[in-house]
Amino acid sequence: MIVTRGVVKRFGAVTAVDGVDLDVREGDRYGLLGPNGSGKTTLVRMLLGLVFATRGEIEVLGVPVPRRVHSALPSIGAMVEGPGLYPHLSGRTNLALLDAAGPGGNRADRKRRVGEALERVGLAGIDRRPVKAYSLGMRQRLGLAAALLRRPRMLILDEPTNGLDPRGIREIRDLLAELNAEGTTVFLSSHLLAEIEALCTRVGVMDRGRLVLQDELATLRAPTGRVLVGTPEPDRVVGLLDGRVEKRDGRFLTVRHPDAGDLNAELQKAGIRVTEIGAERRSLEQVVLDATTTSSDRVEAA
Amino acid sequence: MIRVELAKLFRRPRTYVIAGLLCALPFTVAVFLATTRIPPPPGQGGAFLSAVLSNGALFPAAAMALVMPVFLPVSVAVLAGDAVAGEAQTGTLRYLLIRPVGRTRLLVAKLIALIVFVLFAIGAVLITSFLTGISLFGGEPSAGVALPADVTSLSGVTITPAGLVLRLLATVAYIVVSMLGVAAIALFLSTVTDSALGAAMGALAVLVTSQVLVALDAAAAIRPYLPTRYWLAWIDLFRDPILWRDIERGAGIQVVFLLVLLGAAWANFMTRDISS
Numbered sequence: 001m002i003v004t005r006g007v008v009k010r011f012g013a014v015t016a017v018d019g020v021d022l023d024v025r026e027g028d029r030y031g032l033l034g035p036n037g038s039g040k041t042t043l044v045r046m047l048l049g050l051v052f053a054t055r056g057e058i059e060v061l062g063v064p065v066p067r068r069v070h071s072a073l074p075s076i077g078a079m080v081e082g083p084g085l086y087p088h089l090s091g092r093t094n095l096a097l098l099d100a101a102g103p104g105g106n107r108a109d110r111k112r113r114v115g116e117a118l119e120r121v122g123l124a125g126i127d128r129r130p131v132k133a134y135s136l137g138m139r140q141r142l143g144l145a146a147a148l149l150r151r152p153r154m155l156i157l158d159e160p161t162n163g164l165d166p167r168g169i170r171e172i173r174d175l176l177a178e179l180n181a182e183g184t185t186v187f188l189s190s191h192l193l194a195e196i197e198a199l200c201t202r203v204g205v206m207d208r209g210r211l212v213l214q215d216e217l218a219t220l221r222a223p224t225g226r227v228l229v230g231t232p233e234p235d236r237v238v239g240l241l242d243g244r245v246e247k248r249d250g251r252f253l254t255v256r257h258p259d260a261g262d263l264n265a266e267l268q269k270a271g272i273r274v275t276e277i278g279a280e281r282r283s284l285e286q287v288v289l290d291a292t293t294t295s296s297d298r299v300e301a302a
Numbered sequence: 303m304i305r306v307e308l309a310k311l312f313r314r315p316r317t318y319v320i321a322g323l324l325c326a327l328p329f330t331v332a333v334f335l336a337t338t339r340i341p342p343p344p345g346q347g348g349a350f351l352s353a354v355l356s357n358g359a360l361f362p363a364a365a366m367a368l369v370m371p372v373f374l375p376v377s378v379a380v381l382a383g384d385a386v387a388g389e390a391q392t393g394t395l396r397y398l399l400i401r402p403v404g405r406t407r408l409l410v411a412k413l414i415a416l417i418v419f420v421l422f423a424i425g426a427v428l429i430t431s432f433l434t435g436i437s438l439f440g441g442e443p444s445a446g447v448a449l450p451a452d453v454t455s456l457s458g459v460t461i462t463p464a465g466l467v468l469r470l471l472a473t474v475a476y477i478v479v480s481m482l483g484v485a486a487i488a489l490f491l492s493t494v495t496d497s498a499l500g501a502a503m504g505a506l507a508v509l510v511t512s513q514v515l516v517a518l519d520a521a522a523a524i525r526p527y528l529p530t531r532y533w534l535a536w537i538d539l540f541r542d543p544i545l546w547r548d549i550e551r552g553a554g555i556q557v558v559f560l561l562v563l564l565g566a567a568w569a570n571f572m573t574r575d576i577s578s
Contacts, residue, residue: 011575042577048400050576073402080400084393089313101306102401146397 001026001154001185002047007056009042016042018209019056024187024202029180031200031217032189033288039209040189041081044158048078061154074104077152079160083143087132091123091142094131098146105150117145122171136163144172154185161195173199197284207292220287223279227257229267230276240270254280303407307415320377321423325430327373328365332431336438349537354439359466361435362428363540366473369427370480370533374420375509378481381419382488383502385412386571390496390578405571409489413564416485420478428470461542469539476536476549483529483556484509486563493571496578526551529559 049069532552
């Protein structure tokens with residue numbers, strides 16, 4: 001769905017995107033993770049033909065970008081850096097004007113399309129107030145409705161949950177999962193780990209313009225070869241598994257062991273009570289911290 | 303897209319506010335003239351104003367002469383400066399482009415909306431000033447209109463009402479072409495900057511500079527090529543016989559400005575990174 005090869009974008013002396021090879025497959029829930037200023041938004045803009053790459057090739061929905069981006073864009077719904085809305089018009093009018101601006105879809109069912117999109121994002125009841133009277137969260141939902149207006153095959157969303165409360169974030173996540181289940185490829189960029197971790201199946205990590213990591217979330221979060229054990233009798237466990245206990249924190253122990261089930265059976269045999277047991281997995285946070293260097297908004301003295 | 307631009311134009315209150323202000327200026331002048339009956343001395347004040355006192359049917363032409371030098375170009379510069387940069391500021395430009403609307407198509411739609419605005423504003427001024435003129439100064443448009451002595455070479459020549467309407471239509475056409483020159487300057491700047499105010503200011507700076515140079519004898523060498531040099535040449539349409547020389551030159555210069563600046567705007571917009 002999205003393939004880039006060695007994409008570079010320079011703004012003057014600054015290299016915003018530096019040799020990115022992105023690979024998003026059909027049906028993916030792809031999360032592009034990276035701190036602010038790591039080049040995510042520039043990359044997204046290049047995918048949409050808004051910003052022109054200095055070097056490299058981009059292919060979206062099988063079509064070269066920016067040369068033939070116009071044949072891909074009708075099948076893409078996107079939100080880039082917050083919604084763009086005319087503040088003096090109502091939400092419905094905003095969507096209707098956007099719908100009328102581009103190709104495809106006749107006037108007769110425009111009203112229905114707008115209504116459906118609003119319903120999907122939970123704004124079915126909005127009235128005729130102008131957008132400038134909307135809350136930040138409502139605008140965000142309206143921006144999402146604009147992306148959904150044409151029933152796209154692919155969604156490209158840059159920080160879609162900005163300004164939403166926890167319940168709103170959850171609703172949007174459920175909506176995206178639902179759309180994905182219906183066959184929509186979801187490409188999401190965010191600096192929020194939790195958001196990517198909760199929704200995405202594939203992850204790319206950007207750092208200073210480079211894509212430093214790209215893999216299945218499940219692979220990245222593979223077991224570490226350690227098992228976490230919770231027990232009321234930690235001393236007996238330490239005695240039994242002499243030398244294999246790597247860390248002890250009150251009732252919780254980190255044990256070097258390949259399989260949680262086998263360890264559990266071993267402890268049971270010794271008559272040790274176990275309250276919790278499970279394989280230790282790397283958190284996405286740890287993965288990202290290992291892959292990235294320094295926070296991009298840190299400014300060190302030279 | 304053109305329909306969308308027109309919808310946006312006519313759904314914005316500011317369109318009507320600007321048109322209202324444009325109509326208010328000649329109306330204010332008319333009220334003062336009608337109450338005092340003091341005509342401006344020949345060669346000073348707005349064109350046609352002394353003639354209006356004897357025939358209100360000529361007031362639309364006087365109104366054009368009032369709004370043309372400053373007010374109308376300022377409003378065109380403001381709207382044209384806002385055309386692309388304003389979309390960038392509200393963040394709607396990127397959504398229009400990925401909708402997708404072609405960049406060329408967007409520029410053309412903006413330009414057409416600007417032409418419609420100029421026609422709408424001039425139309426409003428013509429209608430209100432005609433009504434104002436007839437009701438405040440009287441006048442029998444059906445009896446034929448005497449061309450005013452301060453512009454005609456031969457005083458006392460009368461033209462038919464149909465002739466007056468034709469000359470007013472030609473005036474509208476000439477003013478639209480002149481304003482398109484202004485629109486092209488502001489539209490070009492609007493594709494360069496993301497600040498609508500900056501683009502409007504830039505266009506106004508060009509116009510003011512041009513006006514100053516037109517009046518400066520030291521700059522006589524470049525005078526014929528200044529965009530504002532022939533702005534009031536349409537007044538020659540009310541002479542008998544009509545003097546076409548300045549009108550032709552004025553239209554020619556505006557067309558050159560229009561083509562060059564629209565070309566520049568297009569080239570710049572097509573190759574520009576949209577990072578707003």
